Amino acid sequence: MPDKLELSVRRQSGLPIIQFSGDVTTFAEDVVQNAYRDVAREGGRNVGLDFGSCNYINSAGIAAIIGMVTEARRQSRRVLVFGLSPHYQKIFRMVGLADYVEMCATEDEALLRVTPPEA
Amino acid sequence: MTDELKRSVEIRIPSELGYEKVAMEAAATVARQMGFSPDRVQDLRTAVSEACLNAIEHGNKLDVRSRVLVVLTVQPSGLEVNVADSGKELIPTGQPQAGRAEDYRGWGMFLIQNLVDEVEVQSEPNVGNQVRMVIRLGEQ
Numbered sequence: 001m002p003d004k005l006e007l008s009v010r011r012q013s014g015l016p017i018i019q020f021s022g023d024v025t026t027f028a029e030d031v032v033q034n035a036y037r038d039v040a041r042e043g044g045r046n047v048g049l050d051f052g053s054c055n056y057i058n059s060a061g062i063a064a065i066i067g068m069v070t071e072a073r074r075q076s077r078r079v080l081v082f083g084l085s086p087h088y089q090k091i092f093r094m095v096g097l098a099d100y101v102e103m104c105a106t107e108d109e110a111l112l113r114v115t116p117p118e119a
Numbered sequence: 120m121t122d123e124l125k126r127s128v129e130i131r132i133p134s135e136l137g138y139e140k141v142a143m144e145a146a147a148t149v150a151r152q153m154g155f156s157p158d159r160v161q162d163l164r165t166a167v168s169e170a171c172l173n174a175i176e177h178g179n180k181l182d183v184r185s186r187v188l189v190v191l192t193v194q195p196s197g198l199e200v201n202v203a204d205s206g207k208e209l210i211p212t213g214q215p216q217a218g219r220a221e222d223y224r225g226w227g228m229f230l231i232q233n234l235v236d237e238v239e240v241q242s243e244p245n246v247g248n249q250v251r252m253v254i255r256l257g258e259q
Contacts, residue, residue, distance in 0.1 A: 026136050056140070058168055059230060063223035070223070087161035094233055095226055 007035040013111050015080075017048035024054060024061030032064045036071065045077060046114045050107065052083030062095055069100050078102060080110040126193040131186040132171065134179035134204075139171035142189040142202075149191050150198055153256065162234040163198070163254050169227035170202040170250045177211065178204025178248045197236070197255035206247040212240065 005022040016039045024032075039047050049065075051057075057065075072079050082104040084092065092098045104110040130145055132138040146167040150160045171187055179185035185205045192199040204210075212228045232238050237253035 056168075058139075058165075058172060059226040060172070060224060062226055066223040085161075087158065087165070091165065091230065094230065 005031055007031050009035060009039055012048070012107065013115065014044075015046055015048050015111055015114050016042065016044055017050050017107070019050045019053065021053040023056040023058075024051075024064065025056070025058050026060035028061050029064040029067065032068050033071075036068045040072075040075060040077065046080065047072060047077055048080045048082065048107070048110050049101075050083045051081065051085075051088065052107075054083070054088075057088055057091070062091065062097070066095070066097060069097065073100060078114070080104055080113060082107050082110050128191040130189045130191075132175075132189065133183050134175045134181055134185045134187060135183055136172070136175060136181070138187075139168045139175060142171050142187075143168040145189070146191055146198070146200055149193065150254070153193060153198060155198070155254065155256065159254060163200075166231045166234045166252055166254075167200055167202070169230050170200070170252065173210040173227050173250070174202050174204035174248065177208045178206055180207040182207070197253055200252045201249060202252075203247055203249045206243055206245050209242045209244060210240065210248045210250070 005020065005024060005028050008019045008021070010017050010019060018035045018039060036047070069079050079101040081092070081101045089103060092103065102113060104113065128145060128149060130142050132141055143164045147160050147164045150163050155163070167189070171189065174187040175181060179187060188203045190201045210228065211225050231250070231252060235252045236255045239251040240248065242248045
């Protein structure tokens, strides 16, 4: 009974955003790593993770996200997270993920954080 | 029929990843009917899902011939959930740390302990693991 997860990458104001649609579970690990590596190959300093279309994240999915975030940190890449429900925001704080990513209330807030202020 | 039997629900799920959601949604339905807040229902969903995942992956080693038994018991003070497997392997109870170990798995029991009001684990190799969880009405 495989879970359905679709990841797509879009760009918003220069920020590459990985959009999670579906369930983030055991089956997510390779999909998540591949999506991240596609973004990393482009060489930007920031990556956004949009969980707005995601209803279920289990511990295996969290492990996949931790793996991705760990790789991003090794490459000095900022990870901005938005679209998480209050429950999963709590889970991210609980497992310590919130210490390694920037938790944003909205996509606009994420974009503001990575947009250099106008001179 | 005793009162406890009247107020309990038993679910047997195959030891295949994905079926934990059946138990998770059943527990959420019962909890909503009991009047738990949406936040607490979410906590319960995750706890039940993780207990079932441990049972599927470790206790039953993904053997589809083995079932995971989930029993939901409505009590005046809250909801008790028991998750039992065949004990092929003990369920992990340690706590990993984000950003440290190379194997990032193993958060299940940690999440359960932080999301429900009571947790009790009984394990006997090749006999079974049983995880008993309680969420109490009125707790935050």
